[in-house]
Amino acid sequence: MKPVKILSIALVAALLSACGENNNNVDDAAQLGPDPTLPEIQRGLLPTLKIAEPADWDDRQPIVPSNYEITAIATDLNIPRQTLILPNGDILVAEGRGGNAAKLRPKDFIAGYFKRKGNTAVESGDRLTLLRDSDDDGIYETRTVFAENLNAPYGLALINDQLYVANQDAVMQFDYQPGQTTASGLPRKLTDLPSEVNHHWTKSMTASPDGRFLYVGIGSNSNITENGLEVEQNRARVWEIDAKSGAHRPYATGLRNPTALDILPGTDQLWAVINERDELGPRLVPDYLTSVQEGEFYGWPYSYWGQNVDARVKPQQPDLVAAAVTPDYSLGSHKAPLGLAFSTATMGGKFSEGAFIGEHGSWNRSDPAGYKVVFVPFSNGKPDGDPLDFVTGFQGEDGKTRGRPVGVTVDPKGALIVADDLSNTIWRVTPTQ
């Protein structure tokens, strides 16, 4: 028996030594911007897990820069995700929770249990709520259910008199007249969206400036193809959809989870924030903000940050990897950006040109990251400089998490609307005069 025992002890020792977390020494700051430091891939026997511990706000509030103030304009929503500012200043809020992935592995039960602990437990709203401030005093005194019985609505866009809602399985459209507080009828379906499994169920959406097209972000059906390559057909990409006919085509591919889309003002250029893959270590892979280049492939699943091969995927595709383009701007690893909105001059000062990004926050690293709204300054249509904190305090110094930012939207009147899907609140940040 002796050789067997020695072998097994040696093996146990070798495997346990792989548990340590040693690519932590990459500085977070070195992973921001166009050229992030990428450490070696590293994964021990257990993935690093640090789940948010929810708590109530009580008399606390998120923290904003001096010269700005923040108020909660709606609370007790049913999981607010993305918002849309209508031409008359009304705010539409998409509420819900999607996904219908079967649990295929023992791991799915365990991981699901842990991740649920860091999220809200309320029922999925599956509706749109409308908020109205009739007298411009910053208090949204009117609140109505604009539409209900939707299927995990997320992306919202308005083109002329048509309101488009990206459910987790289809783009729906409502007729819309300014001033409406409830939909005038049932929505019509513009087109189905890929919805099998829906591991990443959120369907982000924005419209082209000329109103001809909708862009819809469709996330991958797995972290890294563990649900099989078959269910990745039509996933991890942005679709361009004709807003009249519903005809669609892939606009860009290899984007693991494009969770928010926006058009840079004054251009036709589509931008997106992308959630990258997990379980390669606490400092891999950086999530990013990028202009979405038509027809390009961004790597997922075969490579990350350009052409860095992810050897977990078999069979590999060296030809595709060779064609993968590098994203524009790294936001850091595991921050989970879920909101993107370009600013306007009305936001004031150094926050007038650039992109606000809602970071939902990490689970796959021992030192939490994200859990805030940051601002990436732009000049000449490109990111220019390090991200600035805009709304923080979602995770207190006591380690408790009171909110998790999702969608961010700029109100042209001069306000940032932030959806918080942990405390089920809509926050509004405005410059003080």
Add this chain to the structure above:
Amino acid sequence: MTSAVARSPGPALYPLHPLHAFVLAGIVPLFIGVLLNDYAYWSSYVLQWKNFASWMLIGALVFNGLAWLGSIVSLVRADERMGTPLAYFLLLLATFVLGVINSLIHAKDVWASMPAGLVVSVITVILACAATWIGLASWRIGGAK
């Protein structure tokens, strides 16, 4: 029970309870199943084989854990003049520990579990066979030494 069967003194005579034998008999086929599924994934990249392996491994660990509890009972109740089933206890423990580690390896996404998962599966099959052999050998009451 018949007293006609003569008990010959030997180093490993600790009759197994039928329930103990039942769970012990489960571990070899289950660990072999894990290995075969791993091999199928190794050679085909079809992920469902890996999912099968992960679940079968959970089953193997349940049986292995119960058999190991049984081995503790055997250890406690062993008549020292007949020898204690220490090797059996240790082999089951080693199989279980390695099985748990293998389960964590299998929890890594897609090919990240390879080749470690396959290698550890081979070792657990060998250990499970050895444990079962020694465990069931105790049934050979009256057998030649």
